Every structure is written in C-alpha cells, then in structure tokens.
Amino acid sequence: EADIYQTPRYLVIGTGKKITLECSQTMGHDKMYWYQQDPGMELHLIHYSYGVNSTEKGDLSSESTVSRIRTEHFPLTLESARPSHTSQYLCASSDVGQGSILAEAFFGQGTRLTVV
Amino acid sequence: QKEVEQNSGPLSVPEGAIASLNCTYSDRGSQSFFWYRQYSGKSPELIMSIYSNGDKEDGRFTAQLNKASQYVSLLIRDSQPSDSATYLCAVRSGANSKLTFGKGITLSVRP
Numbered sequence: 415e416a417d418i419y420q421t422p423r424y425l426v427i428g429t430g431k432k433i434t435l436e437c438s439q440t441m442g443h444d445k446m447y448w449y450q451q452d453p454g455m456e457l458h459l460i461h462y463s464y465g466v467n468s469t470e471k472g473d474l475s476s477e478s479t480v481s482r483i484r485t486e487h488f489p490l491t492l493e494s495a496r497p498s499h500t501s502q503y504l505c506a507s508s509d510v511g512q513g514s515i516l517a518e519a520f521f522g523q524g525t526r527l528t529v530v
Numbered sequence: 531q532k533e534v535e536q537n538s539g540p541l542s543v544p545e546g547a548i549a550s551l552n553c554t555y556s557d558r559g560s561q562s563f564f565w566y567r568q569y570s571g572k573s574p575e576l577i578m579s580i581y582s583n584g585d586k587e588d589g590r591f592t593a594q595l596n597k598a599s600q601y602v603s604l605l606i607r608d609s610q611p612s613d614s615a616t617y618l619c620a621v622r623s624g625a626n627s628k629l630t631f632g633k634g635i636t637l638s639v640r641p
Contacts, residue, residue, distance in 0.1 A: 447629070456633035457574070457618065472628070504573055508629070518564060519620070519629050521573035 417441050420505050420522035427495055427529055435490045435525045437505030446488040447519065449504040450474060457504065463488055495529045502526050532632075533557060534621050539635035549606040551635050553619030556600070563595055563602045564620040568634065574618055578604065609639045 418439040427433055437446065448461040449472075459472030463482040477499070478492050488507075492499055504524045509517040535554045543549045551565075562581045566574035578593040580586045580602065586593045592605040602621075606613055619632040 449631075457631045459628060459630070462628050473630075506629075518576040518579060521575070524573055 418505065418507055418520050418522040420503075420525050422525060423523060424526050425528070427527070429494075429496055429529055431495050433492050433495055433527070435503055435505075435527070437488045437490070437522055438486050439488075439507040439520070439522075440486060441507060441509070441520070442485065443507035443509050443520075444485065445508045445519075446482065447506040447508075448472070448478075448480060448488070448490050449506065450476065451502045451504060451524075453502070461490065495527075497529045500527060500529050533630045534619055534632035536619050536632035536635050540638060541635055542638045542640060543609050544640050545609060545611060547609050547639075549609045549613065549637055549639070551604040551606075551617050551619075551637065553602045553604075553632055554600055555602070555619075555621045557621070557623050558597075558600060560597075560600075560621045560623050562622045563593070564622075564629070565591075565593060565602075565604045566618040566620060566631075568616045568618060570615075577617075606637075609637075611639045611641050613637060614639050 421436045444465045446463045449457040450460050451457050458474035460476040461480040463469045469480050478490050502524050505522040506519040508519040565578045567577050568574040580593040580595045590607045594603045616634040616636045618634045620629050622629050
C-alpha cells in the first residue's frame, strides 16, 4: 500500500491566483516526481528531486516551481494560475540506493486543477 | 524519436483472449522496465517490472524484454473486462535516473 498523499484532490481557482499543490510521502523515499496529465493523454514529467535541496526540471516545460526542504514533502507552486494550467497533477516517489534499479514509483491520488 | 514509444492502440480483445501490448525505447543503456495500469480517472499502479532479457510471469501477466531489439512487451492471458484500462510502459536508465513513461495503450476487453 502506497503512503503518498496529495492535497487538495480537486481545486477550482481563478486566473492570477497563487496556488500550492501538496505532496507528502511517509516511505522515506529520496526520489520524488511531479507529472502533468491531461484527460486521456500521456504523463509528462515536469519536476523531479533526488533528495533534500535537489530539484530538476523535467521533460515538459512548466511555469510551476518546486521545493524539497524535507524528504517527505515536495510541494508544487504556481505563482499565477492561468486556464492553460488546467490539468491533473500527479506526484510520485521511489526509493534510491543499492538494489533500487527495480524500485517502482508510487503515485498519489492526484490533484485535478481547474483554472477559470 | 521519443524515448519511450507505444504506438499501437487502442486495442480491443474479447474476454478470455490474450492481449499483447508493445513498447520500444531509444536509450540502449536503459536498465529497468515497468508496466503500469491506469484506470480512467485514477493514478497509475505497477503491474510488472523487469530488468533481465527474457520473460517474467506473474499470474495472468507476462513481461517480455529484448534489450538487443530495445523492445518490451506485456501479455495478458485470459483477459477480463476488469483489465480494461490504459497500460503505460516506463523505462529507467539507471538507479539514479528518472523514470520515463510512454503515452500508453488503451485496452478494452469485450465481454
């Protein structure tokens, strides 16, 4: 059973607002990821982190930012939301270390964001 | 060329049939390979992982890996309507590298 949590599950917000999507995991995983997925479309990696104070941009350009101050917490922030940010955001984590080559990524329930 | 390609689909099979899902990858140094299942509106969940050439079986699921051809597949035997979902292939180049997903194949199992 995966112990990775995302809040909120659903969010409708007005254009120009600042929002933070929360992601927490209790598995002690070093690697964490943020993916963006439109309905029926593929997952796009937008940010990832290998550990505390380590963050990298993913394959898809995103106006969001992330931080990794604690191992268990990987929040994603949009400074000024726009309708083009409407999507589902999925957080995931995986283990790193010896023998982790087959370490699977565990996904949170996702946050469905609508910007109006 | 995309790093992970899943070009076939959507796929429709009758109940009880074998469903064959294919995936190719571009990085010859890739070391581990995963199949995830994603039901509509839900998050992906892991079905199989494989890192050695050959077949790996788990119940009705078999993952097949051919590193020379840069090809990984998933076979689902005795397909059930509950298997209807999108199947995502994912590849990792090394223990410390990111996981890259294909776009997925949507499988529909007809009762």
